[in-house]
Amino acid sequence: MDSLPISRAFTLLEPGPVILVSTHDGRKANLMTITWTMVLGFSANFAITTGPWNYSYAALRDRRECVIAIPTVDLIDTVVGIGTCSGADTDKLSRFGLTPAAARHVSAPLVRECLANIECRVTDIVEAHGIVVLEGVAAYIDTGRKERRTLHAVGDGTFIVDGETLDRREMMRSKLPEGL
Template sequence: MAGRKTPQQAEFPLNRAFTFVESGPVLLISTHHKGKNNLMTVSCHASMGFEPTLGICLGPWNFSYTALIESGACVVAVPPAALMRQVVDIGNCSGETLDKFARFGLTPQCAREVEAPLVAECLYNLECRVVNRTLAEDYNFFVLRGARAWHNPAPEDTRAFHAVGDGTFIIDGEVVNLRHAMTKWQDCI
């Protein structure tokens, strides 16, 4: 465009480049194993299909890893921004020695399809089964398929939040409705 200066791209450290795309909503993963509920925080995940199918990166250093492998199921919960500090703290301690629901004042609610509990205080809960773990060894990547979904129909705080990956977080802001412009995708929206 005439008169407009073209921005110049500066090189960015490759090992920090995941922060460009990591900012999906921060999730809580709830599991149940050997009679115990647990929670962990996950920010590395991917939406993979409308079924819904999603991928999460969950490393073997987490206590939740064995629960996910052995039970083959979990609940994916989307916490509101009001719970941001608790969610970070949940990601900084282990369920091996702690009941995180009790410690962080969260309420486990019975799910229908899986043993892992819903998190009552979250905006959304998705009961999931692990449907593929062929990339677990190389990439800690598990593919999940949703079996039943829940939401809080009247939350006090409707905002999810997103991890940049450097210890900073972005809280949901303005919602822009462009449904009328999604001309090719009217069946999906």
């Protein structure tokens, strides 16, 4: 095996999928691209990594709510564009031609062009690590959407796209928690 600089080790574990986080600060909606996400167990609890350097962070901290919007591969240029400009001076929904839809439980909008949206409440912020813990309160999926492949960031400007689905549900059925 060849040596890899420890500063690049994170590129081996980037989890994905890449998500858009929709927030609303009481005046306007904003979107940010997040590549570091985590599911917390077999529940609707999630964690994202962000911090004060992101314009949306103040809305997450102060309003304690957001929407996780899950884009597909056909939105890659939109996802990268959203991640490379600031909501401080850009209306990202308008600039990237995305359609906001009213959420039922939070003030942040759903994003119609995405495969799925999850309305969330912020339950904890671990400032030392830039971790925002979220609890999902409602979820929606566009079952009619033809493109369903999601993006996974490697961390160096390259992305991996979901591929073939391998079904081992029957093999694992006795090991999964009830209801999955």
